[in-house]
Amino acid sequence: MTIELSALVKRADHYLNAAKIADYCPNGLQVEGRGHVRKIISGVTASQELIDAAVAAEADLILVHHGYFWKGENPCVVGMKQRRLKTLLRHDISLLAYHLPLDVHPLVGNNVQLAERLGIAVEGPLEPENSRNVALVGSLPEALSAAEFVARVASVLGREPLLVDGQKPIRRVGWCTGGGQGYIDQAIAAGVDLYLTGEASEQTFHSARENGISFIAAGHHATERYGVQALGDYLAREFNIEHVFTDCPNPI
Structure with missing residues (x-):
């Protein structure tokens, strides 16, 4: 099964009441990839390791708690940020992130x-x-x-x-x-x-x-490993698509 990206994002935004929660970053679709979603890879943070795992798994969308574009950060697309975004865009993978709404x-x-x-x-x-x-x-x-x-x-x-x-x-x-x-x-x-x-x-x-x-x-x-897993499972059930949680270990 596949679902339109716009429909999945709309459901997730509504389910988490994301538009009504003030935050330090944009919540929802942060990077737009292909228009349909068949497989979600979720993780805590949209690190290069998680992105590479999503590429290897041929995922259409990455769902995370810690995404990008935080208030006060350098807005220039250079270095680590450039490499991460380049990988997402090259492979047409969407990034969906929820911070406080998922807390x-x-x-x-x-x-x-x-x-x-x-x-x-x-x-x-x-x-x-x-x-x-x-x-x-x-x-x-x-x-x-x-x-x-x-x-x-x-x-x-x-x-x-x-x-x-x-x-x-x-x-x-x-x-x-x-x-x-x-x-x-x-x-x-x-x-x-x-x-x-x-x-x-x-x-x-x-x-x-x-x-x-x-x-x-x-x-x-x-x-903070469990909210994103639960949200990914919810979206998978709602749309009859695949969801896999990928834990990229972090001692902090």
Whole structure:
């Protein structure tokens, strides 16, 4: 089966409510390739490695969380950017990217998909007054030690996370996939036992330690692998086309 590119993009844009979410990059179709889609390759970031994998797999469209054209970046098409775009255009492959819309979606979003795998029951946004609701708060069905919970995270994500152990049982959890370490203050205010994100800043250690909570940095890439997979699977079901997730390992 094949589907028109325009129809697939329209469905994805609508499903993620992309036009109504302010972001740091354009969401949706970033590079236009051939007019029909038979096979989607998804991945976290539109790196050269992922593009080359899509070429080898004879994919028509690449679906990612981290695409191109970020605010503040050099707009010139030179170097790495030129090589990536040249490969896409030479092989007539489209690039479809969703950043914050894929973080916050209630079904296929990175945050809810990670919670499902870690056994966290979602209660709601960490910041109810924030219209983007990027970070979430929830609870575990039973209290775990920080060591027990970090072992679960390591098993699910396939990598050893960084842990600051607050030395108390973990029941209430706040989290934000990717580079969400800045939400730790809101997590502390919400009364969580543990805050989990992808990355850590130097001051994150002190915030967690001095406020008596545990903190886990589980990897930006590792925590954001699941939303794009879920979105790719949704589009594949909707249009009866092929979808393959390709994980290009990244230790960050």
